[in-house]
Amino acid sequence: xxxxxxxxxxxxxxxxxxRLVDQEGGHVARRIYTDPEVFEREQESLFRRAWGFxxxxxxVPGAGDYVERQLAGEPVLVIRGRDGTVRAFLNSCxxxxxxxxxxxxxxxxxxxxxxxxxxxxxxxxxxxxxxEELYDEAHLDKSALGLIPVTQLDSYKGFVFGCWxxxxxxxxxxxxxxxxxxxILVARTPGGAEMVGPPQCWEVHTNWKxxxxxxxxxxxxxxxxxxxxxELGLLxxxxxxxxxxxxxxxxxxxxxxxxxxxxxxxxxxxxxxMELRPAIEETLSPQQAEIARGHxxxxxxxxxNLSFMQVMVQGDLRxxxxxxxxxxxxxxxxxxxxxxxxxxxxxxxxxxxxRKATYEAYVRTFGPSGIFEQDDMENWEECxxxxxxxxxxxxxxxxxxxxxxxxxxDFPGPGTAWPGSYGERTQLCFYGxxxxxxxxxxxxx
Amino acid sequence: xxxxxxxxxxxxxxxxxxxxxxxEGKLKLVRAAHARLLVVRIGDGVRALSAMCTHARIFLAPGxxxxxxxxxxxMHGALFSPEDGAVxxxxxxxxxxxxxxxxxxxxxxVDPGPEPEAAxxxxxxxxxxxxxxxxxxxx
Numbered sequence: 001x002x003x004x005x006x007x008x009x010x011x012x013x014x015x016x017x018x019r020l021v022d023q024e025g026g027h028v029a030r031r032i033y034t035d036p037e038v039f040e041r042e043q044e045s046l047f048r049r050a051w052g053f054x055x056x057x058x059x060v061p062g063a064g065d066y067v068e069r070q071l072a073g074e075p076v077l078v079i080r081g082r083d084g085t086v087r088a089f090l091n092s093c094x095x096x097x098x099x100x101x102x103x104x105x106x107x108x109x110x111x112x113x114x115x116x117x118x119x120x121x122x123x124x125x126x127x128x129x130x131x132e133e134l135y136d137e138a139h140l141d142k143s144a145l146g147l148i149p150v151t152q153l154d155s156y157k158g159f160v161f162g163c164w165x166x167x168x169x170x171x172x173x174x175x176x177x178x179x180x181x182x183x184i185l186v187a188r189t190p191g192g193a194e195m196v197g198p199p200q201c202w203e204v205h206t207n208w209k210x211x212x213x214x215x216x217x218x219x220x221x222x223x224x225x226x227x228x229x230x231e232l233g234l235l236x237x238x239x240x241x242x243x244x245x246x247x248x249x250x251x252x253x254x255x256x257x258x259x260x261x262x263x264x265x266x267x268x269x270x271x272x273x274m275e276l277r278p279a280i281e282e283t284l285s286p287q288q289a290e291i292a293r294g295h296x297x298x299x300x301x302x303x304x305n306l307s308f309m310q311v312m313v314q315g316d317l318r319x320x321x322x323x324x325x326x327x328x329x330x331x332x333x334x335x336x337x338x339x340x341x342x343x344x345x346x347x348x349x350x351x352x353x354x355r356k357a358t359y360e361a362y363v364r365t366f367g368p369s370g371i372f373e374q375d376d377m378e379n380w381e382e383c384x385x386x387x388x389x390x391x392x393x394x395x396x397x398x399x400x401x402x403x404x405x406x407x408x409x410d411f412p413g414p415g416t417a418w419p420g421s422y423g424e425r426t427q428l429c430f431y432g433x434x435x436x437x438x439x440x441x442x443x444x445x
Numbered sequence: 446x447x448x449x450x451x452x453x454x455x456x457x458x459x460x461x462x463x464x465x466x467x468x469e470g471k472l473k474l475v476r477a478a479h480a481r482l483l484v485v486r487i488g489d490g491v492r493a494l495s496a497m498c499t500h501a502r503i504f505l506a507p508g509x510x511x512x513x514x515x516x517x518x519x520m521h522g523a524l525f526s527p528e529d530g531a532v533x534x535x536x537x538x539x540x541x542x543x544x545x546x547x548x549x550x551x552x553x554x555v556d557p558g559p560e561p562e563a564a565x566x567x568x569x570x571x572x573x574x575x576x577x578x579x580x581x582x583x584x
Contacts, residue, residue: 223501224520231536233582239502241579243568262580314584321584408571420569 017041018439023432026400026424030387032434033207039335046304046437047072049165051174053306053329054078054088054150056343057158058194059105064122067105070331070339071162076150077101077111078160081123086155088162089124089147100147105198111147120147157187158194169444176251177414178302184288185298185310185325189279191348193325196359199343200367206380208305208338209434211330214376215307216426217247217257217299220401225375234314236262243422245295246408250415253433255426256300258291261312261321267296271312271323273354276347287412296323300426303433305330313372315364322361336384342367399424399431452545452556460552467491467553472516472527474507478557482544483507483516485527493544493555494530498523500537516541 020029055078066079075091093113112119117130124147150162154171223239245259261267312321329341402423411417436443450458459477467486481496498518516525523537530541545556
């Protein structure tokens with residue numbers, strides 16, 4: 001049963017993914033957020049083939065430092081070797097498959113399996129086997145039993161990405177023009193940015209695409225979803241004040257918005273401290289610097305599920321608007337469950353005073369204790385719950401805002417930019433790319 | 446088309462329909478030049494009011510007045526009087542602007558009012574920037 005250009009598959013049998021997203025017409029079928037078959041297809045065609053964010057190099061600064069992450073739902077150990085190289089392995093012993101390392105993060109000279117005691121070096125080599133004298137050489141070749149490496153591993157400006165497919169193009173190609181915009185956020189000073197402390201993690205009863213949908217640059221939910229915050233005076237009074245700027249398709253499914261703030265110097269350069277601004281001008285290209293200078297807010301998503309927010313917020317009525325930069329990973333754990341990972345980032349050159357201010361602004365507004373985050377989670381969970389309904393699924397969802405506007409050809413950055421930040425262009429770019437990965441042999445071609 | 450009808454403020458008034466089409470107690474949403482207005486018949490007279498709620502900047506909906514004869518905003522439930530645009534219930538605090546109406550030969554003509562400083566879609570003009578006023582005391 002379809003409407004407005006989208007026809008869904010029947011209640012049984014294989015879903016025709018191509019018909020669940022109508023990018024031209026601006027419609028999306030509800031079952032993409034709830035269906036177990038769609039979830040399995042995503043794991044196979046998207047998450048086991050696309051580059052996924054694992055960790056930031058600043059999270060594992062020393063030899064033997066590790067964090068445990070997930071890549072396509074499988075546990076991955078990101079660990080820095082004694083040679084300084086960051087590697088990533090399936091967190092599974094080659095003997096019985098036991099989860100080798102069971103802490104979220106730590107530092108280890110060797111990784112010893114809790115089950116039978118096989119031990120690995122931080123470089124992933126099997127170095128010791130219990131009762132080794134009871135094996136002959138034909139039955140134990142330790143050199144062939146190292147930890148299973150992530151198929152492709154690379155990093156961009158400290159962001160370590162992994163990929164389970166050999167066929168997927170290298171990371172720089174996968175990111176494409178998104179690198180131009182990531183640099184504005186994470187490589188705008190000579191030292192670059194680092195993660196502050198461990199990430200916050202929490203489970204949400206929603207499909208991961210509700211999070212990315214929101215973080216493709218949905219600025220127009222602010223005055224309804226966060227209406228109570230607006231009424232407190234923590235958002236500007238005019239609901240159209242945040243409608244300016246651009247929606248940008250950097251490359252394929254990599255999207256963002258850039259939004260100007262009030263016309264005051266404090267709001268330029270995303271509101272970053274004055275003392276950092278000369279370094280930003282020197283570090284970025286003229287086009288990147290122009291975008292940084294002219295905007296206060298930027299929210300976007302590195303396809304498929306790494307999002308960022310560079311925003312100015314008031315943590316309370318007495319505090320001035322303060323910027324923070326957060327990266328979030330929306331890790332699907334089931335058709336309607338998602339684990340959220342949220343990191344705060346700050347420039348290595350930042351003063352202790354600014355570090356404290358940006359940290360406070362972040363935890364008061366986002367993360368499990370954040371006043372904005374609470375509103376979003378409530379909406380995403382209810383959307384997911386309702387969209388499970390068989391009756392609800394007869395009717396598609398609407399993504400039609402500002403689709404009539406032609407691109408803004410004066411925008412200084414690469415990709416395609418549309419004028420105004422209230423619109424659903426970037427959502428549709430995301431869903432279009434999602435459809436490509438689920439339906440095409442070589443979606444990157 | 447007859448002679449141009451000018452408002453008291455010397456603006457060209459716009460024909461938005463005929464009196465005979467208007468039902469008592471029913472709001473009609475019309476476009477008059479740059480303005481979107483609510484037109485409502487009250488007895489033998491017609492009122493035209495700005496269709497933008499003064500609270501959260503959403504367009505008020507066409508349809509019926511409330512049983513009390515008021516205009517209700519569909520978003521947060523603010524109530525306005527169709528007679529003079531006065532606020533009758535929060536969260537709005539500012540009245541709706543009343544526009545001049547003339548009935549000429551059965552036609553309803555309204556004054557669209559001055560061009561607003563920032564139209565609702567101003568943000569979609571390439572290179573447009575928000576004004577300081579839009580940010581109020583934020584920060």
